[in-house]
Amino acid sequence: MSVNIEILSGLGAKGPAAIVVEAQGKRLLLDAGGALHSDDTITWANNLDVDAVLISHDHIDHIAGVAELAENVPLYCTPLVAKALPHNRPWHPLPERGTLEVEGIIVTTGQAGHSLGGVWLHLAVGGGVYYSGDACFESRLFPFDTPPKAVIALLDASYGSYDQPQAHCVQAISEYLYQPLAFPVPETGRALEMALWLAEEADQRQLTLSIDPVIRDNLAALLALPATLRRPGLDHSIRSLLARQNACPPTLMLMCDRSDTPEQWPDHHLLHTGYLTPDRRAELAADQISWQRWNVHLRASHLVALADQLGATQVVPLFTQLANNELNAWHGLLGERLCTAQRLSAHSRLVTLSSLGSFA
Ligand SMILES: [Zn+2]
CATH class of the missing domain: 3.60.15.10 (Ribonuclease Z/Hydroxyacylglutathione hydrolase-like)
Structure with missing residues (x-):
C-alpha cells in the first residue's frame, strides 16, 4: 500500500x-x-x-x-x-x-x-x-x-x-494583572482555559472579571460533552464560572478576538497571548499593546x-x-x-x- x-x-x-x-x-x-x-x-x-x-x-x-x-x-x-x-x-x-x-x-x-x-x-x-x-x-x-x-x-x-513550559507563560502573564486588562482570545481555543485561570486569579487578587458570553457558551458546550473529553477535576470550576455574574465595569476582560484596536478600549490595556497579525505587530512595536504567549x-x-x-x-x-x-x-x-x-x-x-x- x-x-x-x-x-x-x-x-x-x-x-x-x-x-x-x-x-x-x-x-x-x-x-x-x-x-x-x-x-x-x-x-x-x-x-x-x-x-x-x-x-x-x-x-x-x-x-x-x-x-x-x-x-x-x-x-x-x-x-x-x-x-x-x-x-x-x-x-x-x-x-x-x-x-x-x-x-x-x-x-x-x-x-x-x-x-x-x-x-x-x-x-x-x-x-x-x-x-x-x-x-x-x-x-x-x-x-x-x-x-x-x-x-x-x-x-x-x-x-x-521555542520550548518554554506553560508554567513560565502563566507566571509572565500574571505579572500584568496589576492593571485593567483586556485579553482578546480565540473563542474556542485558549479562551476556555484562560477563563478558568483568570477566575482563580481574580478571586485571589480581589479583581473584577468579565467573560464574553460566547466564551461562556463554549464552556457550557465543553461541559455538555462526555467527561472523558476534558481534563478531570475541572467540572466544579467550570460550573462556578458559568454561575458567576460579569462585573461592569470589570478590571479583567476576556473577550472574543476581533479586529480590535487599542483606541476601542481606552480603559483597558490590551494583552495579546497568541499569533499577532502584521497590524498588531506594529501596535506592539509602538508599545500600544503587550504580548505574552499562552502555549x-x-x-x-x-x-x-x-x-x-x-x-x-x-x-x-x-x-x-x-x-x-x-x-x-x-x-x-x-x-x-x-x-x-x-x-x-x-x-x-x-x-x-x-x-x-x-x-x-
Ligand atoms: Zn488552531
Whole structure:
C-alpha cells in the first residue's frame, strides 16, 4: 500500500493548512485553511480535485477555506467544529475520539489538546500518516490522546524551536494583572482555559472579571460533552464560572478576538497571548499593546516526543519558517527524520494500529 502526500499550504510559514493525502485511488484533503489576514487570499483551492475533506478544528487557518470548495465534496468534522462551517454546508460527523472509514480509508481521530471539538487525524495508509492539526500537550482543559503509530508525521510546529513550559507563560502573564486588562482570545481555543485561570486569579487578587458570553457558551458546550473529553477535576470550576455574574465595569476582560484596536478600549490595556497579525505587530512595536504567549501549540521538545511516540521516519514541521537558522534547529531536533519537501510518499504492506491512551 502506498501513499502520496502533497502539502498545498502550511509548509514553510505560519499559513493556511491544506494537505492532500492520496492512497487507494482516493484523494483526501486534510484541513481547508483560510487566510490569516483579511487582505490575503488563498490559492491552494484553485482547480483542486479531491474525494473528501476532513477538518481538524474550527480556527480560520484550518476551516475558512471550505467556502472555496465545491459543496458536493463530502466534508467530515466533529459536531462542534461544524458550527463554524458556512451556513447550510453539508457535513458528516467525525468522532471526537474513534475510528471511521472515509472513501475506504480507515481514519482514526483523537483529542488534540488545542480547542473545543478539535481532533488530530490518523490515516491507516502507507504505514500510517498522522496529522496533528494544531496540537498541545499543556492544556489544563483539553486532553491530548496518544495516536497510533505512523511513519509519516505532519506536525504543528507553529512555535518553531521555542520550548518554554506553560508554567513560565502563566507566571509572565500574571505579572500584568496589576492593571485593567483586556485579553482578546480565540473563542474556542485558549479562551476556555484562560477563563478558568483568570477566575482563580481574580478571586485571589480581589479583581473584577468579565467573560464574553460566547466564551461562556463554549464552556457550557465543553461541559455538555462526555467527561472523558476534558481534563478531570475541572467540572466544579467550570460550573462556578458559568454561575458567576460579569462585573461592569470589570478590571479583567476576556473577550472574543476581533479586529480590535487599542483606541476601542481606552480603559483597558490590551494583552495579546497568541499569533499577532502584521497590524498588531506594529501596535506592539509602538508599545500600544503587550504580548505574552499562552502555549496552545506543541513546543519543540513535545513535538520531538510525539514524533518518537509515533515511530515516524518522516517528520514535517508545519506552519513555521524553515529558512536557514530554523532549518538547522529542526535538523538538530529531528535528525534524519526531518522532511521539508512539499511532496512525500511512503510504502508499506502492514499498518499497525495501537490502542488509544493518555499520553499527556
Ligand atoms: Zn488552531
